[in-house]
Amino acid sequence: MADTLVPAVRKAGFTREDGHWLKRFPADTPHLDRAWENFARLVVLMLRQSAGLDPVPWDTALDEVCRRLDAAGVDWWLTGSAALAVRGLPLTPGDLDLVVSAADARRVGDLLLDGLIEPVAPADWFCDWWGRAMLGARVEWVGGVGPAADQPAPTDFGPAAAAHLDLVHWRGHKLRLPPLPLQRAVSLRRGLHERVRLIDAVD
Numbered sequence: 001m002a003d004t005l006v007p008a009v010r011k012a013g014f015t016r017e018d019g020h021w022l023k024r025f026p027a028d029t030p031h032l033d034r035a036w037e038n039f040a041r042l043v044v045l046m047l048r049q050s051a052g053l054d055p056v057p058w059d060t061a062l063d064e065v066c067r068r069l070d071a072a073g074v075d076w077w078l079t080g081s082a083a084l085a086v087r088g089l090p091l092t093p094g095d096l097d098l099v100v101s102a103a104d105a106r107r108v109g110d111l112l113l114d115g116l117i118e119p120v121a122p123a124d125w126f127c128d129w130w131g132r133a134m135l136g137a138r139v140e141w142v143g144g145v146g147p148a149a150d151q152p153a154p155t156d157f158g159p160a161a162a163a164h165l166d167l168v169h170w171r172g173h174k175l176r177l178p179p180l181p182l183q184r185a186v187s188l189r190r191g192l193h194e195r196v197r198l199i200d201a202v203d
Helices: 003-011 032-050 058-071 081-085 102-111 180-189 193-200
Strands: 015-017 020-022 076-079 096-100 116-122 129-134 138-143 166-170 173-177
Touching: 032 116, 032 129, 032 138, 058 081, 058 096, 058 102, 058 138, 058 173, 076 081, 081 096, 081 193, 096 102, 102 116, 102 129, 102 138, 180 193
Parallel strands: 076 173, 096 138
Antiparallel strands: 015 020, 076 096, 116 129, 129 138, 166 173
């Protein structure tokens, strides 16, 4: 593997053991074999985008996500940098971050099966489920987000955000997004000062 891609591999959550990069899933995880086939086909594209070597067609991917999930009646909303980009802020998201209900988490994996690169599996984190796909750009989702997501302070993917979502129209789709003041507060805590400046320039 090229050294330029190693940081992207680590960022994607892989660990190195015995000279190999890996991530483990239970053997009975649904769509595990299909995810491995997709991963082998799409991993280089994912890593090159994450490393900033290839463009990220986030808008095309988001349009496809909207089309598939909305048609299926999935309970989901958009967060992260893409939630700012659809408001018109001049930034390029590196991926799409979705929050879905616990009941819909596995169904999202079914709906994005052709691009699934990490099967939807239980997560011992601030959420109950986690999945990852590539639809031209990386799509990641968490399902069943609990109160731990807002500790020690409210996030733009936790219950505090979910309770005050904004509705924004984008390319014919209705998107639910975290409130802009909350995304500003989160960006400030993370030291993303340029992002804070862009948010402040919205009005």
